[in-house]
Amino acid sequence: MNLLQRFSDAFLKDINLGVLLINLDYQLADISDRACQMLALEREHILNKSLDDIFATVPSQHQLVQRSLLNGAIVRNHAVSWTNNQERFDLLLDSSVLKDSQGNIVGAYVIFKDVTNMRSLEQMVQRSDRLAMIGQIAAGTAHEIRNPLTSIKGFLQVFRRAFGERDMCKEQNFTDVMLEEIDRINALVNEFLLLSKPRHVAYEPILVSEVLRGMVPIIHNEAILYNVQLHYEASCHVPEVIADNELLKQVFLNVCKNGIEAMPDGGVLTISERVDTIERNVCVDIHDTGSGIPMFVIDKIFDPFFTTKDTGTGLGLSVCQRIIHDMGGTIRVGSKGFGTTFTISIPYT
Missing domain, CATH: 3.30.450.20 (PAS domain)
Structure with a gap:
């Protein structure tokens, strides 16, 4: 030869x-x-x-x-x-x-x-810049929004009680709707503040398996509401990662909740752990059997304010991506018309 x-x-x-x-x-x-x-x-x-x-x-x-x-x-x-x-x-x-x-x-x-990693890195930098700008605006305006909302909510609660005492059910229902909308605005402001607050982050060695095991009952209860079956596939000898326990829970809950809501007629949500020894990552795959994400949408799902939900803010996945990125990891998504898989990868020590 x-x-x-x-x-x-x-x-x-x-x-x-x-x-x-x-x-x-x-x-x-x-x-x-x-x-x-x-x-x-x-x-x-x-x-x-x-x-x-x-x-x-x-x-x-x-x-x-x-x-x-x-x-x-x-x-x-x-x-x-x-x-x-x-x-x-x-x-x-x-x-x-x-x-x-x-x-x-x-x-x-x-x-x-x-060139997926290069493209993902470029997109994450762009999104981080947008999130930082949103955070700065949020920090400056949150109190200006919350103060009048607090006053409006207080007076509406007084009106609601008064309407109830006078059996004015129709008017009482109107105040219930207004109070719900105020709560929704407050929730949106809180999400804004998540972007602006460099909250206390406690990075420490943790086992992803323990985090997931502690969350399975919570995710299972959510799944029951949508007639969704939950399958959890643990892996043996998963190494420790350096991460914040509470922030990691927030990411897993958000992604799992999205997967469950993607199956309104029921289905299966599978959470599986694996170790990528080549890239030295602990990976968590979260797969749903929903209708999948169209290709023209999949590139936008991590963009701030992009949402396909009627009541969504479009900030959940953006915040999740930033949390994992700050831990040195990545979130990737794959969908081919018969379900969607989110892969969360975090480097292990």
């Missing part, structure tokens, strides 16, 4: 890039290990098969490879998104043809790199 052949074999096996080699019959001649991982494909089942068959379930406009590639079409730094059954990847793709010594096309190649 010559040096070039050794390099070629090592390149496909060891390189941290997705590589597809395609022959003139539009069949997959070879594929790198990393491409198999990202595309959720098994090498022995796809080699020498037509790419039309391999990606038969993917709409033509979303396929990584087009037949026009064999006609000489060249692609450079093309950004695409790909979702397999577990994860969503942001990819940067290059493709071109392979020619023999006479200049005849003998095949083509596609090379793609996973």
Whole structure:
């Protein structure tokens, strides 16, 4: 085996890039290990098969490879998104043809790199800037909003009691509605203040398993209200992470509650733990069997004030992402039309 052949074999096996080699019959001649991982494909089942068959379930406009590639079409730094059954990847793709010594096309190649972490980091920086600005505004205006609300709420409670004493049920119902709306405004102000207050954070070594075990009864009670079954899959020998116990609870509760509410007709919420020894992260996967998140929405769910709920503020996931980011971790989401999985990853010591 010559040096070039050794390099070629090592390149496909060891390189941290997705590589597809395609022959003139539009069949997959070879594929790198990393491409198999990202595309959720098994090498022995796809080699020498037509790419039309391999990606038969993917709409033509979303396929990584087009037949026009064999006609000489060249692609450079093309950004695409790909979702397999577990994860969503942001990819940067290059493709071109392979020619023999006479200049005849003998095949083509596609090379793609996973830039998900870079894109996520860029988005988190942008969101952090927006959250910081919102926090500054909130800190300056919260008291100015709360003071008149307190007075209005006090007088409405007096009116409500007076209406009750005079059996003025209709008017009493009106005051109930107004009091509920005032409580909603107060809740929104409180969420604003979460962004502005550098509350006392107690980072210490904790076991994620213990945090989850303590929360399972709370999540179970919430699930019962929506006819949702809760499955908790613990993992053995999960290492400690450096985190704030209460903030971690807030994140898990928020994500689980979103998952439960995504299944109004019932379903299954699965919470599973695992250890990623390659990235040295403790990971918690929270999966629901709801209708999934549309692709045009999934990029926006961590944006401040973006919500698909009628009564949501759009700050819950933004706050969760900032909490996990401050712990050195990440929150990622994957959805492919048959449920959604949030993966919370926190580095372990």
